[in-house]
Amino acid sequence: MTATATPPVKKSSLFGKEELKVIKDPLWDSNPIAFQILGICSSLAVTTRLDKALVMGIGVMLVTALSNVMISCIRNFIPNKIRIIVQLVIVSGVVIVFDQFLRAYMFDLSKQLSVFVGLIITNCIVMGRLEAYAMGNPPWRSFLDGIGNGLGYMWILAVVGSVREIFGSGKLLGMQVIPESMYAAGYVNNGLMVLAPGAFLLLGVIVWIQRSISGYSEK
Amino acid sequence: MNTSSNGYVMGFAIGVCVVISAALAMTANSLKPIQDEAAEFDRQKNVMMAAGLVQADDTRTVAELKKLYVDRVKEVVVNTKTGEVLEGKSSKDAAQLNKEADAADKADKTAASRFRVVATTLGDGGKLETVVLPISGKGLWSTIYGYLALEGDLEHVRGVTFYKHGETPGLGGECENPLWCAQWKGKSIRDEQKKLVGIKVKKGKVDPSIPVEKAHKVDGLSGSTITSDGISRFVLADLTAFEGYLNSLAK
Numbered sequence A: 001m002t003a004t005a006t007p008p009v010k011k012s013s014l015f016g017k018e019e020l021k022v023i024k025d026p027l028w029d030s031n032p033i034a035f036q037i038l039g040i041c042s043s044l045a046v047t048t049r050l051d052k053a054l055v056m057g058i059g060v061m062l063v064t065a066l067s068n069v070m071i072s073c074i075r076n077f078i079p080n081k082i083r084i085i086v087q088l089v090i091v092s093g094v095v096i097v098f099d100q101f102l103r104a105y106m107f108d109l110s111k112q113l114s115v116f117v118g119l120i121i122t123n124c125i126v127m128g129r130l131e132a133y134a135m136g137n138p139p140w141r142s143f144l145d146g147i148g149n150g151l152g153y154m155w156i157l158a159v160v161g162s163v164r165e166i167f168g169s170g171k172l173l174g175m176q177v178i179p180e181s182m183y184a185a186g187y188v189n190n191g192l193m194v195l196a197p198g199a200f201l202l203l204g205v206i207v208w209i210q211r212s213i214s215g216y217s218e219k
Numbered sequence B: 001m002n003t004s005s006n007g008y009v010m011g012f013a014i015g016v017c018v019v020i021s022a023a024l025a026m027t028a029n030s031l032k033p034i035q036d037e038a039a040e041f042d043r044q045k046n047v048m049m050a051a052g053l054v055q056a057d058d059t060r061t062v063a064e065l066k067k068l069y070v071d072r073v074k075e076v077v078v079n080t081k082t083g084e085v086l087e088g089k090s091s092k093d094a095a096q097l098n099k100e101a102d103a104a105d106k107a108d109k110t111a112a113s114r115f116r117v118v119a120t121t122l123g124d125g126g127k128l129e130t131v132v133l134p135i136s137g138k139g140l141w142s143t144i145y146g147y148l149a150l151e152g153d154l155e156h157v158r159g160v161t162f163y164k165h166g167e168t169p170g171l172g173g174e175c176e177n178p179l180w181c182a183q184w185k186g187k188s189i190r191d192e193q194k195k196l197v198g199i200k201v202k203k204g205k206v207d208p209s210i211p212v213e214k215a216h217k218v219d220g221l222s223g224s225t226i227t228s229d230g231i232s233r234f235v236l237a238d239l240t241a242f243e244g245y246l247n248s249l250a251k
Helices: A015-029 A039-044 A050-073 A082-107 A108-115 A115-122 A122-133 A139-170 A180-184 A196-214 B006-050 B062-072 B091-104 B107-111 B172-176 B177-182 B212-216 B223-241 B243-250
Strands: B074-081 B084-086 B113-121 B128-138 B142-150 B157-164
Touching: A015 A139, A039 A115, A039 A139, A039 A196, A039 B177, A050 A082, A050 A108, A050 A115, A050 A122, A050 A139, A082 A108, A082 B006, A082 B157, A108 A115, A108 B006, A115 A122, A115 A139, A122 A139, A122 B062, B006 B062, B006 B074, B006 B142, B062 B074, B074 B091, B074 B142, B084 B243, B091 B107, B091 B142, B107 B223, B128 B243, B142 B177, B142 B223, B157 B172, B157 B177, B172 B223, B223 B243
Parallel strands: none
Antiparallel strands: B074 B084, B074 B113, B113 B128, B128 B142, B142 B157
16 A cells, blocks of 8 residues: 555646646556456446446546545545545445436436446445545546546446447437338347346457557466 | 544544535435426326336427326326215325325224325327326335326226336346336236236246236246235235226226
């Protein structure tokens, strides 16, 4: 644990080299799903449709960013003995607030996401960023780190969600994209894509592509 | 300051809890009216889904659907003990009526749900098109709420929806799956002697070559026997409660 190891103080700018790196890295090089293989469970469950995947992605992004900021603000006051539980309390708080907003303004989606919004609390990405980054870095950079990791999670979910929705139900964001004439010609929706194993296969392929491009291999 | 002393740790923990719970209470409280409105709209949409007025993935706007509800659906309060419709009472009065009935009639356990709100829609020429009955009861973890719509003949199912429950997503929670609900359509709640038999959720698949199964049973929900049994049970119980009302409509 390097919670107390603060990086050397440099002249800080809002979007300096360091800040951009913090946002860009999790998009590709250290992507939470493709590289760190975190948050797999929720990415299987909520990607049957693109709108669900996007809302879930936004949720995780907001939760990671906001709890990163909060933890980072009080990082020097958190007693080391109870730091995990303090992080958990803050994460749960933010998640519940997000869930309440969903219930008020996107009732249909919140019904479909059901337990998975609540399960953001246990998403390894969130806790992982708090422990590894927010505990040792200033608020603004922690915020960017949260946004970056959230985006990294979201784009993979969006890709999986789009593929699953197009091939599983012939739609994208609820609009028919595969024309009726295709169905008339004998095309059928792929049932595998609607079920969790379909997401597993897709994720596997994405991880494969990502790693073969970035040249990373497990030791 | 010594951040690892017991006193500091305790104080910090309490402080964090107090701040977070205050923030949560504030959010929940201020969003409550909007959430209630969203839930009420969802309920109305489910009435219309059961009645076959809208589809689950209807693309019409919220305002259009609300207008459709006002235009097409009429809510009446039914006294399930006598089967009578209470004139001049709106759906909002039902809770109060039930409270009074419960207080007045302690011995009768069903008194607390004696007055129920039924939605009806009229077809062309003012003929009764559907009767949408509220159904609810215990599943595995929770009380399941839904609507069962009957055709104008008061015998065949026009549609069913389950809109509020706490069953396991993917197992018992599949009771809200439109594909599963779709097979209720056309099933009969009465047998050949016109006796009320309800709709049974079968364990396994319905065999269409057996007339009794084809008429009164639907496929079970895989991995959720208790939810399925619960639904069979409360559908029959609620239909029995409404029998007087249905008979009076049939006259």
